[in-house]
Amino acid sequence: MKVKYKIILSIVFSFIAIMTGVGLGSIKVPPSHIINIIGNKVFSLPLQADIQGTAALSIIWNLRLPRTLLAFLVGGAVAVSGSVMQSVLKNPLASSYTLGVSSGASLGAALIIVTGFTIPFLGVFTLPVTGLVFGLATVFSAVKFAAMMDKSLETNTIILVGMVFSLFVNAMLTLVTAMARDHLAQLTYWQMGSFSLKDWSNVIILFPLVLIGVILIQNFSKEMDIMTFGEDQAFTMGVDVHKVKWSLLSLSAALTGSAVAFVGVIGFIDLIAPHVVRKIFGSSHKIVIPMSMLFGGSFMVICDLVARTIISPSELPVGAITALIGAPFFAYVYFSRRKGL
Amino acid sequence: MLSLQNVNAGYKGTDVIFNISLKVKEGENLCIIGPNGCGKTTLLKAISGLIPHKGSIKIDGIDINEMKRADMARKIGVLSQISTIYFSYSIYETVLLGRYLHMKGRTFKEPSSKDKEYTDKCLKAVGLYSIKDKQINELSGGQLQRVYLARTLAQEPDIILLDEPTNHLDLKHQADLIDFLRDWSKYEGHSVIGVMHDLNLAIKLSDKVLVLDKGRMAAYGNAHEVISSNLLNKVYDMNITEFMVDSLKLWESLDMPYHPEPKRRIS
Numbered sequence: 001m002k003v004k005y006k007i008i009l010s011i012v013f014s015f016i017a018i019m020t021g022v023g024l025g026s027i028k029v030p031p032s033h034i035i036n037i038i039g040n041k042v043f044s045l046p047l048q049a050d051i052q053g054t055a056a057l058s059i060i061w062n063l064r065l066p067r068t069l070l071a072f073l074v075g076g077a078v079a080v081s082g083s084v085m086q087s088v089l090k091n092p093l094a095s096s097y098t099l100g101v102s103s104g105a106s107l108g109a110a111l112i113i114v115t116g117f118t119i120p121f122l123g124v125f126t127l128p129v130t131g132l133v134f135g136l137a138t139v140f141s142a143v144k145f146a147a148m149m150d151k152s153l154e155t156n157t158i159i160l161v162g163m164v165f166s167l168f169v170n171a172m173l174t175l176v177t178a179m180a181r182d183h184l185a186q187l188t189y190w191q192m193g194s195f196s197l198k199d200w201s202n203v204i205i206l207f208p209l210v211l212i213g214v215i216l217i218q219n220f221s222k223e224m225d226i227m228t229f230g231e232d233q234a235f236t237m238g239v240d241v242h243k244v245k246w247s248l249l250s251l252s253a254a255l256t257g258s259a260v261a262f263v264g265v266i267g268f269i270d271l272i273a274p275h276v277v278r279k280i281f282g283s284s285h286k287i288v289i290p291m292s293m294l295f296g297g298s299f300m301v302i303c304d305l306v307a308r309t310i311i312s313p314s315e316l317p318v319g320a321i322t323a324l325i326g327a328p329f330f331a332y333v334y335f336s337r338r339k340g341l
Numbered sequence: 342m343l344s345l346q347n348v349n350a351g352y353k354g355t356d357v358i359f360n361i362s363l364k365v366k367e368g369e370n371l372c373i374i375g376p377n378g379c380g381k382t383t384l385l386k387a388i389s390g391l392i393p394h395k396g397s398i399k400i401d402g403i404d405i406n407e408m409k410r411a412d413m414a415r416k417i418g419v420l421s422q423i424s425t426i427y428f429s430y431s432i433y434e435t436v437l438l439g440r441y442l443h444m445k446g447r448t449f450k451e452p453s454s455k456d457k458e459y460t461d462k463c464l465k466a467v468g469l470y471s472i473k474d475k476q477i478n479e480l481s482g483g484q485l486q487r488v489y490l491a492r493t494l495a496q497e498p499d500i501i502l503l504d505e506p507t508n509h510l511d512l513k514h515q516a517d518l519i520d521f522l523r524d525w526s527k528y529e530g531h532s533v534i535g536v537m538h539d540l541n542l543a544i545k546l547s548d549k550v551l552v553l554d555k556g557r558m559a560a561y562g563n564a565h566e567v568i569s570s571n572l573l574n575k576v577y578d579m580n581i582t583e584f585m586v587d588s589l590k591l592w593e594s595l596d597m598p599y600h601p602e603p604k605r606r607i608s
Contacts, residue, residue, distance in 0.1 A: 090427045226438050228428045233421060236389050237496060238414030238442045283428035
């Protein structure tokens, strides 16, 4: 099948995933009503008579739509970030988590949860902003330290240093958790990720961050293609490897950091989505980056739908669902490719 | 075109090559030979700017330390040994990457017709046009080496550096590659600088030969003036004539370089 048809199908798939995510739950709302509600809220179009005054209007607009869009943005962001990390570090198992984003963000969030500290002008966003700052600080410290150890910033050095930093920060997190047992449930829950109680303010803040991040990363698609063949090759083909590597690691970490800061740590999508996309579309980053956004986003929406409906009215942590579905799925995708199944 | 003056280079502050001075003119090919660890690859890395050097390396009179990365890549392309493929691309996509510098700033646009035409031309030149949509992880070592050669050609460099380019090739493809590179340099007025272990191929490709011994120039000059059994026996620390195949003996007995006439044009 031609690539453009695959892209069209992927867009349709994403649309269906979002519609399903928004439509299913304690109250089932058909796609036509969802579109009508969005049209009413965004373009002031008239509401159908059977929607007016119902709970569906509020549930869709105030709860499910922002939640589903946030899930899509977060899933897309971590998937794009994962595809960048895999290419830059030439390691199919690499992700921003490898460099300690989640550990750093978790530590930052834990400190806020335990101390109850609030930055006045940030209010409820103190927690995500602190998580983001700590996540990025961990990655930048790891890469900076790797650059000090190895000026050429070899991939293996970055991965190794990233793992060391990640383990160190995790140990600090364990200490904080051990000393603040009263907050144990809250800390654990944050580390498993959730889209519960997220509203439009989260979407409005995250949307421009993800959009700008993905566009900037897309701008490096040729460089990423070349760098997968090795950094020496890329250097001799005219790529400013050091600058590109720093830029991509930073952008990728910022994408994951932003996403994780809002909803907690959600794993596996950053690993799975790029592999699925490469399997379907090939390795060219011009396609891999936007399609990772679509597939990662859609997959996250589906996982969140499962998390909030499977034992309704209770909710499961979405991180547990992504891991439960993701781990065997990743094993299938990765090993079937290697064995040529 | 390329000149080196008293070049030292190495790794982590320790020099591996010492006082290398040479000149390569347009259309001239140079082979670097010598035993393992004598500094052949280090010299190539220094010329390509991959490692820092002392002394002077100039291309068209400009020191490479003063050249931007992109300008340098327009002058020098490197065909290195085959390495691990982490993510597979089609042959066409891989060769098109060689047009990177020519396509810069076109991230959100399709490659220009000129880029596509030149990519096709390079694919045809190495005989892979008919299978251009095949994935590179499905290719043999020889085919992959030709893909990388096409990608290096697509870069349109003035000089191609080769690091043991025939490692994965059978005899026929080794001869084909060397013929091809000779034609490319002679017809287009470019140069090839290659590190080779096979003396027969080195002789076939080169106008000049540099023999390195423990990082120093043991000999440098026209191939037929430089290579002699005595010198090689000394540098390789063995009786190399026992392992030498007929072409070298034949070549030694001739007054002219052992070079076939160029046959093909690339562009």
